[in-house]
Amino acid sequence: MVSFFLQEKTYALTLTPLAMSLEELIPSRHMKTHLYPIMIRTTLVLSTLCVALSIPFFGLVMALIGSLLTMLVSLILPCVCFLSILRDKVTRIQGLLCIFIITIGAVSSVCGTISSVSKIIDKLNQ
Incomplete structure (x- = not known):
């Protein structure tokens, strides 16, 4: 039950930037x-529903995209940008910590991707 509410909040947070950018187009x-904002958000939710119902394993595809992109955006890229911006000012401990975080993010991304791809392959073979 907690997982459902967490996914519901994540879905709303994902749609908010798109809805806000579409709302900016309205005079x-x-x-x-x-x-207008209600119509835009309702249309976005209904279009997402149509896509989810038309693709047989939509959840698995979203898990694949999430495992690839979430770790990249949340763990790997911030550390890489930090290291590249503050190249000469980074202490040894900060550098090692960033490398550790990048490694954990890369390993997590690879494990999630392998898991998602294997589940997609299993679903296709059924």
Whole structure:
């Protein structure tokens, strides 16, 4: 049950930037009402539902994308950017910690990707 609520919040957080960028395209005189934001968000949710129902193993594809991109964006890229921006000012401990975090992120990404790909292959062979 807790997993469901966590996924529900993650879904809303994922759609919010897209909805906000679409809302910026609407002229400001129309944004006085809440009708347009409600229509945009409803359309996004319904389109996601249609995609999820039309692809037989949508969850597995999303797990694959998540395992590849989440670790890259949340662990690997921040450390790489930190090391590249502060190249000469990084202490030895900071450098080792960044390398450790990059390694953990890469290993986690590889394990998640292998798991997702194997489950997709199993689903295709059924």
